[in-house]
Amino acid sequence: xxxxxxxxxxxxxxxxxxxxxxxxxxxxxxxxxxxxxxxxxxxxxxxxxxxxxxxxxxxxxxxxxxxxxxxxxxxxxxxxxxxxxxxxxxxxxxxxxxxxxxxxxxxxxxxxxxxxxxxxxxxxxxxxxxxxxxxxxxxxxxxxxxxxxxxxxxxxxxxxxxxxxxxxxxxxxxxxxxxxxxxxxxxxxxxxxxxxxxxxxxxxxxxxxxxxxxxxxxxxxxxxxxxxxxxxxxxxxxxxxxxxxxxxxxxxxxxxxxxxxxxxxxxxxxxxxxxxxxxx
Numbered sequence: 001x002x003x004x005x006x007x008x009x010x011x012x013x014x015x016x017x018x019x020x021x022x023x024x025x026x027x028x029x030x031x032x033x034x035x036x037x038x039x040x041x042x043x044x045x046x047x048x049x050x051x052x053x054x055x056x057x058x059x060x061x062x063x064x065x066x067x068x069x070x071x072x073x074x075x076x077x078x079x080x081x082x083x084x085x086x087x088x089x090x091x092x093x094x095x096x097x098x099x100x101x102x103x104x105x106x107x108x109x110x111x112x113x114x115x116x117x118x119x120x121x122x123x124x125x126x127x128x129x130x131x132x133x134x135x136x137x138x139x140x141x142x143x144x145x146x147x148x149x150x151x152x153x154x155x156x157x158x159x160x161x162x163x164x165x166x167x168x169x170x171x172x173x174x175x176x177x178x179x180x181x182x183x184x185x186x187x188x189x190x191x192x193x194x195x196x197x198x199x200x201x202x203x204x205x206x207x208x209x210x211x212x213x214x215x216x217x218x219x220x221x222x223x224x225x226x227x228x229x230x231x232x233x234x235x236x237x238x239x240x241x242x243x244x245x246x247x248x249x250x251x252x253x254x255x256x257x258x259x260x261x262x263x264x265x266x267x268x269x270x271x272x273x274x275x276x277x278x279x280x
Contacts, residue, residue: 037087039146044083046107046140052076053111054132055237057118062244066187070180070194071240075233077201078173078214082229085218086274107139159222159272165211166220167269174265176200177232181239182258185250220273228268232261 056072114131117123162170176197183193201214210216221229235257242249 035146036150039143039150041083041087042103042143043140043147045080045104046136046138046143048076048079048083049107049111049139050132050136051233051237053114053135054129055240056115057123057128057131059240059244060118061122064245064247065243065249067244068180068184068187068190068194068240070190070197071184071236071243074177074180074194074197074201075229075236077198078229079233081201081214082218082221085213085215086221088215088219103139103142107135110135110138159274160220161271162217162220162225162269162273163211165213166217166273169212169214169217170221170225170269171266172200173229174232174262174269177236177265178258178262180258181236181261182251182254184239184243184254222272222274224268224271225273228264231264235261 052072052075059067059072110131118128161167176193179193180190180197183189206213239249239254239257242253
């Protein structure tokens, strides 16, 4: 006698339909632009935070010069605002899930205590290098795992030039970076340049709805712009390390480095941006 309400095994057709639905769900999850965009943001954020921590720990305490916070913070703050715009520009909302928030919290928990230790005691070289590597692993490894499970866009889309507003903002970033580098040999001038740069960056960060804001600019940046930004960030970091640990670093060195940063970023402003963008 068959028990009322007993479960029956699915028919072959029903089983095949359920397997097809599971496969379709998996394909849609792998092709989800939001998941991939957030994973890319997390992966590159791990590089940015690790690089910032590495430069800070190597630069502090100053042995021969002075520490310029503008050179240390400007690349990280710019990256954060521009990268969030890039996430939104790829059709994803910047809404990390619980796991992503926990990973970011763990990375930040490493960064700030490490900075405090660097300020209080003279860390050995292996700690100055190992702590940034730990940030890279904690935040970057889960993001890389997501990237391996998600599919990238395979369709070749045309790369449009930057809009007028994004081009102006990119050029302004070039000039601000050049100013902080060139002014680095003089403490007072360097402090004024950093203050002006932070005020302008703050205004541009708030201007999300305007074409020259940092988020709309980051949404249009492509390989040329991000590559140039990485070069400028390296130049700023090298400038900081030379400023705090050498006595010979002066305007004869800072001027060509600042001009090089301005040229690289300005050229990138006139190169094609991200794929699938339209000029507005």
